[in-house]
Amino acid sequence: MLAAFVSAPAPKDPLSALEVGDRPGPEVPDGWTTVQVKAVSLNHHDLFSLQGIGLPAERMPMVLGTDAAGLDEDGNEVVVHGVVSTPGWTGDETLDPKRSLFSELHQGTMAEQVAVPRRNLLPKPAELSFAEAACLPTAWLTAYRMLFVRSGLRPGSTILVQGASGGVATALIRLGSVAGYRVWVTGRSEEKRTAALALGADQVFETGARLPERVDGVMETVGEATWSHSIKSLKPGGVVVTCGATTGFNPGAELNRVFFTQLSVIGSTMGTREELDDLIRMCRITGVRPQIDVEVPLAEAREGFERMLEGRTAGKIVFTL
Template identity: 55%
Template sequence: MFAAYAARIDPDQPLSALELGERPEPEARPGWTTVNVKAASLNRHDLWSLTGAALGPVPLSGVEVTEEQLPMILGSDAAGIDEDGNEVVLHNVIGQTGYGLGPDETPAMLSKQHYQGTFAERVRVPLWNVVPKPKELSFEEAACLPTAWLTAYQMLFTKAGVRPGQSVLVQGTGGGVATAAIVLAAAAGLRVFATSRDKAKLKRARELGAEGAFETGTRLPHQVDAVIDSVGAATWSHSLTSLKPGGTLVICGTTSGTNPTEAELHRIFFYELKVAGSTGGTKEELADLLNFCAATGVRPVIDSVLPLDRAREAFEKMAKGGMFGKLVLTV
């Protein structure tokens, strides 16, 4: 079957490690099902996988990648048709509940450790990982949800616990999680502010429902109940100062680095702020997100859709950072 995969790792020139071509069909396993992939979406960890940083059980954990893991089909998000003809979306953490694991296997995302990914004509997953796709969503739209959009959903409604009428700041608009957070928050009746260093992205944020969109680091018109941050060190201080007393900062990434200049612990304890982390979401949250999109008409923001045999173009665009929303591959 045709696939896009990491043939090796190259920390300096990751795109040189990406190859497109034939890979073996997924092996049959008891309690698993084969899904014919119709659409799959890219996430930044797919690019990091080519450097070796995200092929271990926990992305960027420093766990050494072994030769046995390569070649590895990339991709963790997909929608397709299962063996019974059902339209489905994949929850991308294999073994999250222990279901479907072998004796020497540990829970991990698709395209990590033992589990080949979704940038292929077919992928095999435990039956537990299959979630019905609402008929209202296209395969391309549904394929955007299991990582970036699910992370944003969990950050807003589980970790921050925000309610309609409250306010939220989304740092670094343009990326998958930040874009999702703006759309979901606006649809849920929240007052949304967004930041970016790119004027075009700020304009798009307003079009998606942000009440205000500002240059990164700008003082907001008022403090907010929650901050959604995937940027890390560069926005840490601004995120904390933007919170109301008792507010919540939720972090899902550190694209600007992991070590802020100052921890500002005094601000955290004095204003009784909460700091929470998020690395995705549960199968139940994915089902809720799918139903939310189907019921409200909310749809993922898609930057571009390319066929699988043009996957290299999508990886190049992600590496340059010029996209707004999700990059989708169709099979």
């Protein structure tokens, strides 16, 4: 079957490790099933996998991809929840210490067919295209959990989204604006800031700019490059929710500001199956849809990876089959 995969890590040149070609069909353990993939979205996790971050060489070859939408064995349209918990785990899957994402322990979703636990399938509503649905289980679910589950912020609060064009950032802008938050956004270019306004941002600023006033919460996906600005942008008692660090994991400490102004630093990762179900329902009810940058056939996956690596994104990059 056609797949995008990695056979050996390339820490310095991740695109050199990307392979697109034939792979064996999936093995199906007990309690699992197969999905005929129609669309899969690209995430920074996939670039990290090419570098060997979180994916040691002994687990390769590994098909990439953490989320997908497609058809189950009975022909039903489904969305694949990307968090794989251990057998018998109950409760919040993201708190399972042995949880994984597709393409970590189990072959990923960037293939014509993928094996998944039956419990990881949710119905895809007809209102969502396969491409739109494929954006939800990773980036959009991450944003949903950050904003509505972990932040503790209510509609009417002012939030700052660091970065204007990535998958999680565009999801935060859309979800926050629809839900009644005042959304401020930073972006590196005028083009990206203008795009954020079109998505629903109230105000946009250059990266690192001094804000008109401090905010109630900051949604952090960037890491080292923006961390100091995030902490300095918060009101006393404010909260920063962090889900990743695409520019590095070594933030400036700013500990004096954290304790003196009683700030909260909250970690957030992915989301539960129930939260994904809520997100899908929210998309149906409100009409909000993922911002898709480009749709590219999986056979041409390198183009999408190049766009992400170079930062030429304006929403989600989706591979179609």
